[in-house]
Amino acid sequence: MRINNSNDRVHVLDAHANVWTVITDIADSGVQEEAFYVCDLGDIVRKHETWKAFLPRVQPYYAVKCNDSLAVLEVLAALGTGFDCASKGEINKILDLGVSPNRVIFANPAKPSSHIRHAAATGVSTMTFDNETELHKVKSLYPDAKMVIRIRCDATDAQCPLGMKFGCDPISDAPRLLRLARTLDIDVVGVSFHVGSGCREPLVFNRAIASAKDVFDYGITLGYNFELLDIGGGFPGDHGSSISEIARVINSALEDYFPDAAVQVIAEPGRFYVSSAYTLACSIHSFRDVISNDETTKHRMYYINDGVYGSFNCILYDHQHVVPQPLHELAGSKYYSSSIWGPTCDGLDQVVEDVLLPEMRIGDWIVFENMGAYTLPVASAFNGFPIAQVHVAAEENIWDLFKDILPLTEEHLIMGNVSPNLKMDLDISRDESSIIQHLPIRMQVPKSDSIVEEHVLEYVGYMQENN
Numbered sequence: 294m295r296i297n298n299s300n301d302r303v304h305v306l307d308a309h310a311n312v313w314t315v316i317t318d319i320a321d322s323g324v325q326e327e328a329f330y331v332c333d334l335g336d337i338v339r340k341h342e343t344w345k346a347f348l349p350r351v352q353p354y355y356a357v358k359c360n361d362s363l364a365v366l367e368v369l370a371a372l373g374t375g376f377d378c379a380s381k382g383e384i385n386k387i388l389d390l391g392v393s394p395n396r397v398i399f400a401n402p403a404k405p406s407s408h409i410r411h412a413a414a415t416g417v418s419t420m421t422f423d424n425e426t427e428l429h430k431v432k433s434l435y436p437d438a439k440m441v442i443r444i445r446c447d448a449t450d451a452q453c454p455l456g457m458k459f460g461c462d463p464i465s466d467a468p469r470l471l472r473l474a475r476t477l478d479i480d481v482v483g484v485s486f487h488v489g490s491g492c493r494e495p496l497v498f499n500r501a502i503a504s505a506k507d508v509f510d511y512g513i514t515l516g517y518n519f520e521l522l523d524i525g526g527g528f529p530g531d532h533g534s535s536i537s538e539i540a541r542v543i544n545s546a547l548e549d550y551f552p553d554a555a556v557q558v559i560a561e562p563g564r565f566y567v568s569s570a571y572t573l574a575c576s577i578h579s580f581r582d583v584i585s586n587d588e589t590t591k592h593r594m595y596y597i598n599d600g601v602y603g604s605f606n607c608i609l610y611d612h613q614h615v616v617p618q619p620l621h622e623l624a625g626s627k628y629y630s631s632s633i634w635g636p637t638c639d640g641l642d643q644v645v646e647d648v649l650l651p652e653m654r655i656g657d658w659i660v661f662e663n664m665g666a667y668t669l670p671v672a673s674a675f676n677g678f679p680i681a682q683v684h685v686a687a688e689e690n691i692w693d694l695f696k697d698i699l700p701l702t703e704e705h706l707i708m709g710n711v712s713p714n715l716k717m718d719l720d721i722s723r724d725e726s727s728i729i730q731h732l733p734i735r736m737q738v739p740k741s742d743s744i745v746e747e748h749v750l751e752y753v754g755y756m757q758e759n760n
């Protein structure tokens with residue numbers, strides 16, 4: 294979701310509605326052609342509850358890079374998380390929400406000078422480093438900064454390893470860097486690490502926390518008294534995943550190595566908070582059958598309206614494995630070996646290489662869950678194919694939590710389940726007016742004393758307003 298996307302909207306769900314019914318309503322309306330997301334705010338709220346239950350000592354600083362949609366940031370700001378920002382632009386996004394600079398860590402160990410100056414100007418004082426030049430830059434541009442040394446400790450198995458780019462060796466590099474910081478009279482306040490995004494080796498957190506403790510101890514020999522441990526990201530976030538094992542390892546390592554509650558422990562979870570909150574629906578606009586020479590087998594190639602240059606960039610950059618689910622499956626459908634391709638003219642634009650799918654037609658929809666992490670912020674409109682828009686959904690109780698926080702006014706409301714602006718530029722064969730009447734909508738403008746009567750309210754433009 295782009296901040297100034299005037300088509301962003303919020304669906305308030307009653308007990309009979311959920312993400313799949315919203316997708317079905319929109320897809321079956323006959324007036325939606327482009328791919329679209331549904332983002333479930335309740336899923337983000339439930340993740341936060343899970344975090345607090347499993348990791349009570351660790352304050353989450355959400356990694357903005359993972360998904361910088363305004364709705365996500367607003368909800369997390371309201372829930373009280375901190376934020377991990379990597380740039381001036383991300384810092385601005387967070388401070389514009391009214392979040393205190395104390396709740397931000399500038400967690401990029403190699404920062405352009407102008408971004409360091411910006412951090413100084415805005416009071417974002419906590420920032421990471423892993424090299425000498427960063428210390429010299431900080432000394433001249435922001436001498437009062439509170440620095441956090443990032444050490445390297447890699448999981449043996451991670452979806453996206455990070456150690457080859459960031460993190461100094463805790464034994465051979467960290468002591469030298471800390472001595473230089475001391476000489477430059479720079480305040481170092483703690484240690485951070487990132488074991489790799491999509492960590493598949495929970496035990497690495499024990500090794501990393503033990504290493505961090507050694508660096509804390511070395512700091513004491515130089516007269517430092519570190520107060521911050523930042524355990525980075527790496528937590529899974531798909532439907533059905535769990536952080537219980539990682540949390541068990543972390544909690545036990547914290548007890549062993551950092552029993553003193555005076556040490557503040559933070560983390561920088563990204564995908565944990567947003568992966569399962571976003572579900573993407575794509576429609577089939579073309580297909581092609583490839584018949585074997587002996588005419589005994591058929592492979593079907595489906596072409597859909599989002600691909601690796603759009604949302605599915607996560608396949609290339611985030612090494613994601615995406616799972617297609619037909620929105621509707623006709624009873625008795627024949628299944629074929631199938632591949633799914635994006636809409637651009639590039640041969641690289643393949644979403645799924647080979648999967649058994651029921652026979653589908655042009656106009657049918659395919660749904661992909663777990664599409665909230667490292668998708669939208671990276672997507673491009675290459676070849677003129679638009680980036681999928683986001684419909685934000687929230688159950689009524691969740692919406693009640695946030696309606697006073699999200700900056701919505703009556704002007705941002707539109708009537709109807711499907712916004713008129715979705716109908717532009719479409720090749721629609723059905724009678725639109727009958728479709729709109731058919732949709733299950735009774736609207737009430739949510740003044741503070743109003744009651745939400747039916748399952749959908751829509752808001753358009755609040756992102757634009759807030760930009």
Ligand SMILES: Cc1ncc(COP(=O)(O)O)c(C=O)c1O
Nearest residue numbers: 356490491526527561562563564
């Ligand atoms: C510095 C930093 N912190 C946090 C994250 C978020 O990691 P994850 O999404 O695995 O939680 C990243 C991801 O690349 C990162 O580079």
